[in-house]
Amino acid sequence: MVLRLPRSVSQRARSGIASFTLTPFLYPPASAAHLKARGSNCFDAVAGSLTHPCHRNLWCTAALKRPPPIEDEVSVQTPPEEVFEEEDLVSVQQPHHPHSEYSTSPFTDLRALTLSAGSGGHGCVSFLREKFVPNGPANGGDGGSGGSVYIQAVYGETSLHKIARDGAVQATAGRNGQGSAVNGKRGDDIVIRVPVGTVVREISRWDRESEELGWENAHDENIAKQGEGEEEGAKRKHGENDNWLHYPRSLSQNLQSPQFTEAPFPFHHHRSSSEILAQTHPTPVYLDLSEPTMQPILLLPGAPGGFGNPHFVSNELRRPKFATKGGKGARMKVQLELKILADVGLVGLPNAGKSSFLRSVSGKRARVGEWAFTTLSPNIGTIVLDERVMTPQNRVEAWEHQQHPRFTIADIPGLISDAHLNKGLGHGFLRHVERAKVLGFVLDLSRDDPVADLESLWREVRAYEQGEDGGENGGIVKGMMSEMAGNTNVDDVEPVEDLGLNEEGAEVLEDVEGEKEPEKAGVAGEEGSVGEENSEELVRFLGVAAFVPRREAPQLPKKPVTRRFELEPPHPRQEQPRMSSKPWFVIANKADLPGTEEKYWALKKHLEEEAKKRSDLKEIGLLPISALRGQGVDKVVDWMKGMLGF
Numbered sequence: 001m002v003l004r005l006p007r008s009v010s011q012r013a014r015s016g017i018a019s020f021t022l023t024p025f026l027y028p029p030a031s032a033a034h035l036k037a038r039g040s041n042c043f044d045a046v047a048g049s050l051t052h053p054c055h056r057n058l059w060c061t062a063a064l065k066r067p068p069p070i071e072d073e074v075s076v077q078t079p080p081e082e083v084f085e086e087e088d089l090v091s092v093q094q095p096h097h098p099h100s101e102y103s104t105s106p107f108t109d110l111r112a113l114t115l116s117a118g119s120g121g122h123g124c125v126s127f128l129r130e131k132f133v134p135n136g137p138a139n140g141g142d143g144g145s146g147g148s149v150y151i152q153a154v155y156g157e158t159s160l161h162k163i164a165r166d167g168a169v170q171a172t173a174g175r176n177g178q179g180s181a182v183n184g185k186r187g188d189d190i191v192i193r194v195p196v197g198t199v200v201r202e203i204s205r206w207d208r209e210s211e212e213l214g215w216e217n218a219h220d221e222n223i224a225k226q227g228e229g230e231e232e233g234a235k236r237k238h239g240e241n242d243n244w245l246h247y248p249r250s251l252s253q254n255l256q257s258p259q260f261t262e263a264p265f266p267f268h269h270h271r272s273s274s275e276i277l278a279q280t281h282p283t284p285v286y287l288d289l290s291e292p293t294m295q296p297i298l299l300l301p302g303a304p305g306g307f308g309n310p311h312f313v314s315n316e317l318r319r320p321k322f323a324t325k326g327g328k329g330a331r332m333k334v335q336l337e338l339k340i341l342a343d344v345g346l347v348g349l350p351n352a353g354k355s356s357f358l359r360s361v362s363g364k365r366a367r368v369g370e371w372a373f374t375t376l377s378p379n380i381g382t383i384v385l386d387e388r389v390m391t392p393q394n395r396v397e398a399w400e401h402q403q404h405p406r407f408t409i410a411d412i413p414g415l416i417s418d419a420h421l422n423k424g425l426g427h428g429f430l431r432h433v434e435r436a437k438v439l440g441f442v443l444d445l446s447r448d449d450p451v452a453d454l455e456s457l458w459r460e461v462r463a464y465e466q467g468e469d470g471g472e473n474g475g476i477v478k479g480m481m482s483e484m485a486g487n488t489n490v491d492d493v494e495p496v497e498d499l500g501l502n503e504e505g506a507e508v509l510e511d512v513e514g515e516k517e518p519e520k521a522g523v524a525g526e527e528g529s530v531g532e533e534n535s536e537e538l539v540r541f542l543g544v545a546a547f548v549p550r551r552e553a554p555q556l557p558k559k560p561v562t563r564r565f566e567l568e569p570p571h572p573r574q575e576q577p578r579m580s581s582k583p584w585f586v587i588a589n590k591a592d593l594p595g596t597e598e599k600y601w602a603l604k605k606h607l608e609e610e611a612k613k614r615s616d617l618k619e620i621g622l623l624p625i626s627a628l629r630g631q632g633v634d635k636v637v638d639w640m641k642g643m644l645g646f
C-alpha cells in the first residue's frame with residue numbers, strides 16, 4: 001500500500017493542522033493527553049477542520065438547517081457543538097430524492113460483437129452491341145468492393161449498450177458490375193462509435209467461403225433444372241467451380257460460334273477479405289482506446305469486388321466470357337470492454353455512502369438509498385476547479401483548452417466480501433477504477449469494524465488484480481467475465497483451421513495454390529459433360545445464354561469451410577500500473593452518527609501502522625466526513641486535488 005503524496009499536499013495539510021482542531025463538528029476537540037491515552041501520535045495528519053459546510057449540498061434537507069459558515073480562526077478552533085435532535089437525525093437518515101432527480105440511463109460495459117465485412121460485388125460479362133457493331137469489345141463493369149468496419153472512440157458516449165443491440169455489425173456488400181462498363185457501387189462502411197476508455201479484443205476471425213450471400217449461379221441452377229439429381233446440382237452449386245462466374249448476358253449470338261476459352265491462371269484477382277485482413281491485422285486485434293481517435297480505425301476490411309470481363313482481354317483471348325466473383329467479407333468476433341477513465345475511483349462496501357459523497361462534491365445526481373446495491377452502474381462526477389487554485393501550468397492549459405481544470409470521480413457499485421467469488425454484484429466493476437490515478441476507499445464508520453471492512457476491500461482489489469493477471473483466482477474471474485460477455489471466451493471458439501498466419505498456414509496456402517494448377521484440376525470431366533454440346537440446348541431451354549468453359553476450371557479446396565484462427569499468441573496486454581500500487585486514501589463517512597469516534601481512532605491507528613510498514617509511505621490520508629450533511633467534503637476535495645497535482 002503506497003501513498004504517493006505530492007509534497008505540496010502534505011505540507012499544506014501539516015501547516016493547516018497546527019491551527020485547526022480535529023474533526024470539531026463531529027467529535028469534541030481532543031487534548032494532547034486524550035490523544036496520548038489513545039496511543040495516537042498522528043492527529044496532525046488529519047486534514048484540518050471540517051466545519052465548512054458544503055455549498056453544493058442543496059438537496060440535503062438537513063443541510064438546509066446547517067449553521068452559517070464559520071469565518072474566523074478562533075471560532076474554527078472552538079466550534080459550537082452541534083446538538084442532533086432526534087428529528088434532525090431522522091431527516092439525515094432519510095434523504096428523499098424523487099425518482100426524477102437521479103439519472104437512470106442504461107449502462108453496459110461489456111459487449112461481444114460479431115463484425116462482418118461487406119462482400120464484394122461480382123464482375124460483369126458484357127460486350128458492346130450496337131447497330132452495325134454486332135460483336136463489340138468487352139465492357140463488363142467491375143463489382144463494387146464491400147464495406148469495411150471501423151471503430152472510433154469519441155467523447156460523449158458513456159456506455160456500450162447502444163451499440164448493435166443484436167450483437168451483429170454488418171457492413172453492406174458491394175453491388176455487381178453492369179454492362180456498358182458500369183462499375184458496381186461500393187458497399188457502405190460502418191463506424192462503431194465507442195466511449196473513450198474502451199478496450200477492443202479480438203476473439204476469433206473467420207472467412208465466409210461457405211456462406212452464400214444470396215447470389216445464385218444461373219448456370220448451376222440450369223443444370224439442376226436439366227434433370228440432374230438434386231445431389232449433383234447441389235454439388236455443383238457449392239462445388240469446386242464456385243469461384244467462377246459464368247453468366248454472359250444476352251449473348252446468344254455468341255453461342256452460335258462459341259469460343260470456349262479458359263481463364264488466365266493463376267487466378268490471383270480473387271481475394272477474400274480475410275486474406276486482406278491477414279495483411280492489415282496479422283496479429284489478433286487489441287486496441288486500448290484511452291484517447292479519442294480523430295480518424296476511425298480499420299477493424300475489418302471489406303472484400304474486393306470481382307473483375308469484369310474486360311480485365312481478361314488479351315491477344316489470344318479477344319472476347320472473354322467470364323468475370324470473377326467478388327470476395328466474401330470476413331467475419332470477426334470482438335469483445336468491447338469499457339473501462340471508464342476517471343481521476344479518482346471510489347471503492348467501498350454497499351451503503352458506505354459513496355454515491356452520497358459524489359452527490360455532495362459534484363453535480364452528479366447519483367442515486368442514494370438506504371439499501372445495499374443502490375448503485376448498479378458506475379456514476380461519474382466532475383469537479384470543476386476554481387481558477388484561483390490553479391498552478392500557472394494548469395492556467396495555461398485551461399486557457400488553451402478554453403475550460404477550467406477539472407477532475408472526475410467514479411462511484412461504482414458496492415463490493416462485498418468475497419465479491420471475487422461472484423457474490424453481490426461481483427467485482428467486475430473494479431475495471432472502472434482500474435485506471436483511476438487515485439483510489440478513495442469509502443468506509444462507513446457506523447459499521448462494527450471499519451478496519452476489517454478496509455481489509456476486506458483490499459482483499460477484493462487484490463483478487464481482481466490476480467484474476468486479471470492470471471493468478472490463482474484467474475479462472476474464476478475470467479469465467480465470470482466471459483459469462484458477462486456472453487461466453488466469448490477464447491476457449492469457447494470452435495476447433496480451428498489455420499488460414500495462413502503462421503508457418504503451418506503458409507503450407508496450407510501453398511497446397512491450395514498447388515491444387516489450382518491447371519493440370520491438377522479435377523472438374524473438367526464434370527463440367528465437360530454439360531459443356532459445349534449442351535449449351536445451345538440450355539439457351540433454348542431458358543431463353544438466356546449460359547456458358548460453360550470446356551475444361552480446366554481451377555479447383556478450390558474440396559469443401560469450402562468456415563475457417564477460424566486460433567488466437568496465438570494471446571492478446572498482448574498493455575501495461576497498466578497495478579491497482580495496489582496506486583496512491584490511495586480513506587474517506588471515513590457517516591462520522592455524524594453517534595458512537596463513530598472510537599472507530600475513527602481505531603482506523604487512524606491501523607493506518608499509521610500500515611504506513612510504518614512501508615518505508616516509501618509517509619502517511620495514509622484519513623478524512624472523516626458526513627457526506628449527507630456535506631461536512632468535511634471540501635477537505636476531501638482539497639486532498640484529492642493535492643494527490644492529483646492541482
Ligand SMILES: Nc1nc2c(ncn2[C@@H]2O[C@H](COP(=O)(O)OP(=O)(O)OP(=O)(O)O)[C@@H](O)[C@H]2O)c(=O)[nH]1
Nearest residue numbers: 351352353354355356369370373374375414627628
Ligand atoms: N447518517 C449518515 N448517513 C449517510 C451518510 N452518507 C450516506 N448515508 C446514508 O447511507 C445510505 C447509503 O448511501 P449511499 O450513498 O446510497 O451508499 P452507497 O455506498 O452508494 O451504496 P451502494 O450504491 O449500495 O453501494 C443512505 O441511506 C444515505 O442516506 C452520512 O454521512 N451520514
Ligand SMILES: [Mg+2]
Nearest residue numbers: 354355374375
Ligand atoms: Mg451508491
